[in-house]
Amino acid sequence: MTVSTTTPPRSLDDPGLGDRYLRLVGDGDEYGAIEIVTALLDNGVPPARLMLDLIARTQRRVGELWATNDWSIAREHAATAISERALATVSARTPVRPTRGRITVACVDGEWHAVPVRIIGEILRLDGWRVDFLGANVPGPHLVTHLHQTGPDAVALSCMLATRLPRAHAAITACRSVGVPVIAGGPGFGPDGRWAHRLGADAWAAGAEGAVQRLARDWPPQIDDPYQTGFLGDDEYTYLVRHRGELVSTAVTRLTAAYPPMSGYSQRQHDSTVEDLGHVVDFLAAALYVADDLVFTDFVGWTARVLEARRVPPVALQIGLTLIRDQLRDFPSAVAILDAGVATLRE
Template identity: 50%
Template sequence: MTAATTMDPTDAYPGYLACLADADEYAAIDVALGLLDAGVPPERVLLDLVAPAQAEVGERWARNEWSVAQEHAATHISERVVAAVAAHANPRPTGGRIVVACMDGEWHALPPRLVAEVLRLRGWQVTFLGASVPAAHLVSYLHRHDAQAVALACALPMRLPHAHRMIEACRRSDVPVVVGGRGFGADGRWAARLGAAWAPNAPAAAELIADERALRRVPAAQLGHLADDEYASLVRRRGELIDSALTDLRERVPATREYTAAQLDSTVSDLGHIVDSLAASLYVDDASLFTEFVGWLVEILTSRGVPASAVALTLEHYAAVLRDFPRASDAVARSRAGLPATPRSGG
């Protein structure tokens, strides 16, 4: 494949996506560098070529069109492309230090890497800490280095309780925070609930960071509902809930008793995600977080041959064992409304 000669990243997009599909790292880099040589600004190459291609990579994995291995290979290539674009641009910092990191337990590092490079292109001195940075380590770094702001990324809503702890840890270090990523909701509504400044994209993050007064002028977190102890109680019962749901599935779906070790691990992981997403919905007091997660999980599983009834059975089980959790019960009931009825157990 030859390097792009167009000056429009959208025209180069199909060829770039084909490079990712073919796992052709060198051709992908040639496409990006060809755009730069044609006069396309580096920021446009990152945001109009690499970012949408990575979103499509995620969609192809979700539709079970690409394996995990293919998704990882494509992501690695895009990371190499970002590095090549950054090396080609090689800007010199004129502003203060900005620290960019993923939340603890968050492994989707490419989107915040794009934010970091956009900030760098706009003159900031950027330190990118990468995926899954523990809060204590982030705070230690901030104490050693004088940062003007921290940009934190979260792709999974189930990580919001951890995100809040990291946000508060940064604030105690007197460093303002801007957050982004799908984990805070498409409109940033869960960022507002946590009392954090939210940016929908890299340019918006750059503009917000440039206005320190706006970055610090954020309403307080709205978490008074945590006084009812539902969230804390659910988290304490996490292991018990996963075990009881697995036992229930084995009793009601005999085929699960013959699962391989890999199938069993995947099932336990999915059950854990269900509990964690329910806990996160309690943390921000928004049942839509859980219903959206359930809808997404059903799409993922059905694309892999697992019927929606498997999720419906688990939610039916949780509806029974969480009767004394009014907010959790409401979220479970709402999510069950869009699923097929579960079959009656024999007896």
Template identity: 50%
Template structure:
């Protein structure tokens, strides 16, 4: 049933037909489909495909946004269906996205799955400022905070949020692509637990409730490698670095001189993301984080007809600008080596 449901839902989502998508989900539930399976094996699977189609340049940004909105409506259909009416019998969980994180659907899926498992859930949505989150903790006293993040560039903020929640006496479970393929950044930042997906998060909380931090709990306030101030410098001077690299590319990469205004804007956006991810790599002390992002970016550019060979010159200019910062230049050198030695596919990765 879930695979068949996912195909029918995908057809409706791709057509931008919200009513049809809602009808597909509602009918599946009326026919006895498990609500959790509809959420995770149906809607979540379709949303993953939406991301793949965007990265492969097979749908537009507008279509991706419309598809996400339709999937959010499909989640609401599940939540409103009688089959999902479960009386809370467990504890209370606060589910939220990291401040600056606008990808709210993964967190919403976690919230709905936890409700189906019998938890009382406070879902705060996307882009929740840390002070607001902590204020809600003090007001409601949840047993755990489930924190979602999709982008590694939000890890410094996630670190501050984890620390603040624990200081308020509440353990933190984190999830989402931001925390690394195996949750390595969750451990680095001192989270109490990590889960790769909603089902695993619910299972984890059912099997082993997270103990509250002890009064003498010492959160990880600083990471030793940040003492060199390289992360701080890159984060604070990002606009200047972007302008410098952009100007350098205009001088060194003749193809840019023929770019129209839209292409120039997209190039500036790409450069801004590159500097942001360099900052995330410096913050975590993991050069592989930046290399993974650059390989993904190369695949996305190739899918859009932009040669990935435009990336190494940008990294070279950025490296020259950061020549006095050994960790940054090492990260850039590693990424350049990966880009020039790895065959790039036309969709977000390597061959």
């Protein structure tokens, strides 16, 4: 039994509700999606559960459909826009007076995945916090200016991709240097937030509910000297960042000879290859920055699955890693991380 396409849903447990809502956002049917959200609120579904168990869960499925090449980037973007409108609907229908304190919620500089952090901000608002939601891609200096202007009790900082860890580190250090503690979240900080702690964050939360629980106890924490964790990276990391363009362009030039199918690539495929090799260098740099090859091996495994869904064999990625490695023979840490990536592909 499935939910009728016209019957208003009464509960999140209605059979087929998730698939129905996914179809609506996938078809760009904003009105239909908002009608479902409104009907659920009218039937007493708690707004936090609506955001976490329907909107956020659907958004994760949208990302998976893009990764498996079932949805285009345009379709994924359109669905994401509807998710943002659905969140706005929930927010407008559930006003809550602040009773706890003030918190700034933002994505790190260069991070564009704003829906997850928007959900965190909404859940904190429902818990009684006064939330300043700054959205995606917040440059560190502008974040600190905002802290001086508003004096919040905490900053919730989101990082979805590990390539943003150096910028996240700069933001965390800057926030703590002006006396504002940081709670970090997002998969970019690694399993169990291992890299968040290395970068100096005062706390880490796996999701919105974890953030609510963490902020409800022993907060604010005592802030130690922020510069104890203020300096990471080494000569290899610095070299990689400064020579990124050269490493990528040389690898692209050599890849044409090492991987014959590339000679038949269209301009779009060629540009995608350049972008993918750029990601290789960026994730390698992030792994060097936090001294953990898991940053890189996780990226390699995920990329191999995405490329395979686009009919690009893993051997193409392996050759790309080797061509980057050949340029870094004098950098033992980088070579070791690249070798771990190649081993991940072989496994």
